[in-house]
Amino acid sequence: MRVGHVCKLIPDRKFGFIKTDHFRDDVFFHFSVLKDLPWRFLEEGQEVEFEINEILRLDEQKLEATLVQAATRPLVKSLDEKAIPEMQAAHHPKARQRKPLWREKEKPATPPEDATEQPSE
Numbered sequence: 735m736r737v738g739h740v741c742k743l744i745p746d747r748k749f750g751f752i753k754t755d756h757f758r759d760d761v762f763f764h765f766s767v768l769k770d771l772p773w774r775f776l777e778e779g780q781e782v783e784f785e786i787n788e789i790l791r792l793d794e795q796k797l798e799a800t801l802v803q804a805a806t807r808p809l810v811k812s813l814d815e816k817a818i819p820e821m822q823a824a825h826h827p828k829a830r831q832r833k834p835l836w837r838e839k840e841k842p843a844t845p846p847e848d849a850t851e852q853p854s855e
Contacts, residue, residue: 735783737805743778750776752784752799761786763799771804781805 738754738761751760761784765773771782783806784799791797 735785735801737781737783740776740778740780740782743776745773748773752782752802754784757797759797761797761799763802767799767802769801769803771802 736754736756738752738756741751741753741760743750748765750763750765752763753760763784768776782802782804784803785801787798787800
């Protein structure tokens with residue numbers, strides 16, 4: 735199922751439109767295709783899951799939903815790894831820290847022997 739949010743409702747004509755990232759255009763839906771969601775409780779900005787009529791999309795280049803239902807998962811929330819300590823990466827306490835070979839420290843260049851002697855007067 736695709737995911738989007740209701741961007742426009744026209745309750746007196748019993749249809750609306752869904753905005754989604756999957757398509758450039760809005761997806762049309764009629765209130766008769768709502769599943770377990772009374773149209774009276776439908777609001778603009780509400781997240782929904784929907785299926786589209788693929789035959790109509792391919793033949794006539796129209797986007798029409800055949801099934802619309804309330805989203806079962808939170809779409810705008812993301813996990814915060816720092817808030818959950820179990821999600822933070824941890825290394826084994828006995829693991830040795832190895833330095834990558836390409837990060838070896840360069841030895842300081844030693845000046846030539848001639849430059850170390852100061853000319854005496």
